[in-house]
Amino acid sequence: MPVIEARALTKxxxxxxxxxxxxxxxxxxxxxxxxxxxxxxxxTTMRMIGGTSLRTSGTLLxxxxxxxxxxxxxxxxxxxVPQTDNLDTxxxxxxxxxxxxxxxxxxxxxxxxxxxxxxxxxxxxxxxGEKVDNLSGGMKRRLTIARALVNEPTVLLLDxxxxxxxxxxxxxxxxxxxxxxxxxVTLIVTTHFMDEAEQLCxxxxxxxxxxxxxxxxxxxxxxxxxxxxxxxxxxxxxRNAELVDDLRHYADSLEPLPDRLLLYxxxxxxxxxxxxxxxxxxxxxxxxxxxxxxxxxxxxxRSLID
Amino acid sequence: MTAPxxxxxxxxxxxxxxxxxxxxxxxxxxxxxxERGFKVIRNQNWIIIxxxxxxxxxxxxxxxxxxxxxxxxxxxxxxxxxSYAAFxxxxxxxxxxxxxxxxxxxxxVFFKLRFAKLYEGMLATSLGxxxxxxxxxxxxxxxxxxxxxxxxxxxxxxxLVTSWWALAMVPVALLIALGFASLGMAITSYFSTFQQMxxxxxxxxxxxxxxxxxxxxxxxxxxxxxxxxxxxLWHGVELMRQLSVGHFEASTWVHLGYFxxxxxxxxxxxxxxxxxxxxx
Ligand SMILES: Nc1ncnc2c1ncn2[C@@H]1O[C@H](COP(=O)(O)OP(=O)(O)O)[C@@H](O)[C@H]1O
Ligand SMILES: [Mg+2]
Numbered sequence: 054m055p056v057i058e059a060r061a062l063t064k065x066x067x068x069x070x071x072x073x074x075x076x077x078x079x080x081x082x083x084x085x086x087x088x089x090x091x092x093x094x095x096x097t098t099m100r101m102i103g104g105t106s107l108r109t110s111g112t113l114l115x116x117x118x119x120x121x122x123x124x125x126x127x128x129x130x131x132x133x134v135p136q137t138d139n140l141d142t143x144x145x146x147x148x149x150x151x152x153x154x155x156x157x158x159x160x161x162x163x164x165x166x167x168x169x170x171x172x173x174x175x176x177x178x179x180x181x182g183e184k185v186d187n188l189s190g191g192m193k194r195r196l197t198i199a200r201a202l203v204n205e206p207t208v209l210l211l212d213x214x215x216x217x218x219x220x221x222x223x224x225x226x227x228x229x230x231x232x233x234x235x236x237x238v239t240l241i242v243t244t245h246f247m248d249e250a251e252q253l254c255x256x257x258x259x260x261x262x263x264x265x266x267x268x269x270x271x272x273x274x275x276x277x278x279x280x281x282x283x284x285x286x287x288x289x290x291x292r293n294a295e296l297v298d299d300l301r302h303y304a305d306s307l308e309p310l311p312d313r314l315l316l317y318x319x320x321x322x323x324x325x326x327x328x329x330x331x332x333x334x335x336x337x338x339x340x341x342x343x344x345x346x347x348x349x350x351x352x353x354x355r356s357l358i359d
Numbered sequence: 360m361t362a363p364x365x366x367x368x369x370x371x372x373x374x375x376x377x378x379x380x381x382x383x384x385x386x387x388x389x390x391x392x393x394e395r396g397f398k399v400i401r402n403q404n405w406i407i408i409x410x411x412x413x414x415x416x417x418x419x420x421x422x423x424x425x426x427x428x429x430x431x432x433x434x435x436x437x438x439x440x441x442s443y444a445a446f447x448x449x450x451x452x453x454x455x456x457x458x459x460x461x462x463x464x465x466x467x468v469f470f471k472l473r474f475a476k477l478y479e480g481m482l483a484t485s486l487g488x489x490x491x492x493x494x495x496x497x498x499x500x501x502x503x504x505x506x507x508x509x510x511x512x513x514x515x516x517x518x519l520v521t522s523w524w525a526l527a528m529v530p531v532a533l534l535i536a537l538g539f540a541s542l543g544m545a546i547t548s549y550f551s552t553f554q555q556m557x558x559x560x561x562x563x564x565x566x567x568x569x570x571x572x573x574x575x576x577x578x579x580x581x582x583x584x585x586x587x588x589x590x591x592l593w594h595g596v597e598l599m600r601q602l603s604v605g606h607f608e609a610s611t612w613v614h615l616g617y618f619x620x621x622x623x624x625x626x627x628x629x630x631x632x633x634x635x636x637x638x639x
Pocket of ligand 1: 066069070071072089090091092093094095096097098639
């Protein structure tokens with residue numbers, strides 16, 4: 054039985070189609086990603102899974118139960134990390150973990166050692182008695198993740214877990230999430246960072262305007278929707294647009310961005326040699342492997358981050 | 360450092376056996392919301408707590424003693440003359456029960472819902488909307504109970520109560536608070552901006568001014584009197600006033616009944632609006 058089973062899942066706010074009839078399954082132990090730009094409907098989907106947002110139509114089962122009719126029971130096995138931290142600012146760091154556990158009906162005898170263990174896991178042991186407002190952004194994020202683990206969830210929902218964190222904090226967090234995955238926790242991650250999706254997700258859906266535009270593993274998506282390599286050329290912001298038609302035939306396809314041209318090709322160096330041989334003189338060049346960012350760009354004609 | 364060990368053998372999803380509506384809206388863990396409330400009160404700055412108690416006391420001192428010196432005695436329940444301070448003291452208790460309950464169930468709920476996101480955190484656990492609403496209303500009533508007790512002490516010390524019936528003013532203050540809190544929470548579910556929240560204050564202030572709190576409503580034309588008598592605060596004020604001197608008449612039951620009905624309707628209304636308030 055899949056952990057999550059969504060069919061024609063739909064949520065409208067007035068005339069905004071936040072989630073527009075999506076279907077997906079998540080298997081137990083899988084790391085599943087929702088990748089898409091701001092406003093794609095990722096957070097709304099997450100809230101519907103937790104039963105804190107009521108769907109407009111469609112069906113949704115989490116561990117075989119409908120979160121709308123069995124919210125408390127569904128959430129007993131869920132860990133939720135929302136997009137914006139909602140720690141209890143009237144309680145101190147450790148009390149945040151303990152009180153949150155109390156909401157699950159867990160006893161203090163279990164929660165006291167658990168809170169200490171989770172503080173260590175989140176590298177916050179020294180901050181146990183600190184007021185939440187005095188913690189840095191990264192610490193709050195880690196505390197929020199620790200809090201989501203207090204009931205030992207089998208499914209962890211992470212809504213943009215590393216947005217706003219510096220690179221070092223992001224890597225610490227990815228490491229922690231990886232350990233949870235190894236421990237068998239099903240991870241559901243939303244992100245608009247392609248590197249995060251590539252790092253964390255076994256399989257993902259690419260969302261845009263509330264719809265699924267592609268589904269597969271990161272490698273699979275890149276293979277299907279992009280070429281092996283990308284040649285990035287910069288001619289200066291005025292000239293980039295003028296050269297689009299001249300350069301198109303050097304690659305399988307070309308995507309113009311305001312600051313650079315992306316040429317999709319199996320062999321970036323070879324394409325670059327041909328471009329140069331014909332007398333074009335880019336200011337800077339870069340050959341790199343395709344990423345999920347390119348998948349999104351080629352599927353929608355837009356960047357993930359605007 | 361490895362992933363946190365799994366030590367939780369027995370999953371406590373107490374909602375498992377609950378039927379229908381409760382399975383969707385409650386885990387049976389309502390008491391933990393109250394537990395948090397008490398923990399926060401313990402940690403809180405005591406000045407914040409006692410400030411709510413002083414407000415009606417200051418009114419009583421300035422209006423009751425100050426204005427009272429000009430007014431002298433007025434006709435109390437049943438027509439017996441009482442001091443002006445003794446006239447307004449029960450009204451102030453009813454008003455502060457109303458204000459505290461409304462503040463907690465509207466502004467406070469609105470803020471915790473939209474800005475502090477406290478309820479968002481709670482509702483990500485096995486708590487349901489019913490648990491959060493019931494726990495918060497309980498905490499509002501508990502604060503109301505503390506203030507009512509304190510105010511009772513003050514007016515008793517000032518010699519403004521003349522009957523043992525005045526002790527009943529404390530539970531009646533809670534009933535008034537329940538009526539307003541349950542209605543307030545339901546109304547908050549329709550609001551999404553601070554401007555809309557302001558309407559609540561715009562409605563409350565005139566109700567305080569005209570509900571025979573500071574002077575009898577007999578000064579108004581009959582039609583205006585009927586209007587005031589339809590509003591809840593007037594019933595609360597009259598009921599408290601009768602209790603303070605231990606004078607009862609048929610209207611006592613009307614006042615009491617008004618709040619019993621208001622509380623039942625308010626709780627039913629809030630229950631219906633729970634999902635619109637907390638789940639969106
Ligand atoms: N509570 C809400 N009320 C009205 N519109 C909303 C609400 N939440 C989300 N939306 C709208 O739904 C769309 C999807 O939002 P969201 O799920 O937050 O996207 P994402 O998380 O992918 O950025 C957006 O257009 C957003 O403005
Ligand atoms: Mg989002």
